[in-house]
Amino acid sequence: MLGNFTYCNPTKLYFGDKSLENLDAELAKYGPNVALVYGGGSVKKSGLYDQVIEILKRCGKNVAEIEGVMPNPTLKKLREGIEIARAAKVDFILAVGGGSVCDYSKALAVSVNCDDDPWEKYYVRFEEPTCEIVPVGCILTMPGTGSEMNAGAVITHDVTRQKIGHVFADEAVMPRFAILNPLYTLTLPKRQMVAGIYDIFNHICEQYFSGEDDSTSDYLSEGLMRSLIHSSRIANADPNNYEARSNIMWTATWALNTLISRGKTTDWMVHMLGHAVGGLTDATHGMTLAAVSHAYYSHIMPYGLPKFRRFAANVWDINVEGMTDEEAGKAGLAAMEAWMRELGLAMKTSELGFTADMVEKAADYTIVLKGGYKVLTREEIVEIFKTSL
Structure with missing residues (x-):
């Protein structure tokens, strides 16, 4: 091994068919206002949405839903989520879905409390967050991106069609925890x-x-x-x-x-x-x-x-x-x-x-x-x- 490097990964993983049982304990670490982020109808068809909502209610959380996150999440969708999250004064973001939902949630986490335009700041100038970062947790339903345990977030510009990824240096962007239940992946086409x-x-x-x-x-x-x-x-x-x-x-x-x-x-x-x-x-x-x-x-x-x-x-x-x-x-x-x-x-x-x-x-x-x-x-x-x- 040549060179010098640092390695730190703060994401806690829960793996296996019983992994969702750990969500209650994790949610207890964060404030009452939660943004629940998910994609299309698959999480509802599978019954996972209902399970997660039940746990959030049991934990006394106020839930603001950001649904319809697409496979290549757009800047327009990010801005829509920022408005919802700000109105709800979110303390925590819970991503339920695949890599795109996790990516989107991290982009949201660094943008909610930021006054700058997120595209210009993070995807043109590639700056690091200068604001408070909202913590993120992930419930993964599609493996592939590794977004559940890294600080990357890919966003597509609606107008120019530029698709750009930013891997943030700040460890606070990385999910605090990730729930990995292989059973959730069996319904994928x-x-x-x-x-x-x-x-x-x-x-x-x-x-x-x-x-x-x-x-x-x-x-x-x-x-x-x-x-x-x-x-x-x-x-x-x-x-x-x-x-x-x-x-x-x-x-x-x-x-x-x-x-x-x-x-x-x-x-x-x-x-x-x-x-x-x-x-x-x-x-x-x-x-x-x-x-x-x-x-x-x-x-x-x-x-x-x-x-x-x-x-x-x-x-x-x-x-x-x-x-x-x-x-x-x-x-x-x-x-x-x-x-x-x-x-x-x-x-x-x-x-x-x-x-x-x-x-x-x-x-x-x-x-x-x-x-x-x-x-x-x-x-x-x-x-x-x-x-x-």
Whole structure:
């Protein structure tokens, strides 16, 4: 492990089919006014909404509901939530849903007591909160983003269609607790399940494909990827397999709670490319990542051949003896692509409504980061988008 780093994660996790039983004790730590944030009708259809409302009432909470948070939460929706939360003088925000609901709730937490425009402050200038942050708790219903145990919040601008994520440095933005019950994930449509699986996988890749030292983080990443591949195949064949779904849920959390990023520069360009596609098409996040991944990794592989060789051998069990680094790298990417097709992921951006006339705007909207094996030029970004069509 090279370099110097700090690791702190204050989020308390409750995992398992009895995990909701811990909500009463957690709610007792906060004031009486609670903003309950959730998405569409799934939490009501499943009965989870009624359970949570019952617990909130039992705990004597005044509840202000912010419903209808969409898969790619918008600035307009954030502003609507800010008004509701301010009117209710909320002491606590309870997110019930998937990563988008958790992301939205954290963006709300740093905006409720802030006088500045949240888009300009957090997503244009990338400033840190200078106001009191409302604490957040999460009840997760869809694994994928790891948002239940990190400080990230992605918001899409309604007008420009820019989709931007801000990973806050302040630990107070991170959820105080997260309830992870794998049973809540069993009602997800299969397409959402596999999109979440690839989101998890790519979170690991974004951290793994960086750096050249012998890093413990890479060994952890390889173990997480192998576990996810194994469980994904079981869940894809039998979506109701509790053990597989529980392992997927647990892997999702550890894929992006900052543990495996320690000692790494990290890449995140697949996410930057995917966000540009998602902002313009409103496509499912995990699918946008899948659709740009092969084009991106094929492009940068020559600049990080040793790690791509290791990826083939240690993640996909490919016998790389006698292969050149390039041959091994290509074999690893081919194995990844075959697995993605097996799951039924989108392999081209055109499958998501992305068209050739969107390429230039998407390139304009792609934030260029410098932690991976190749810092992309605008021309390279355009070429990757064209290849992904």
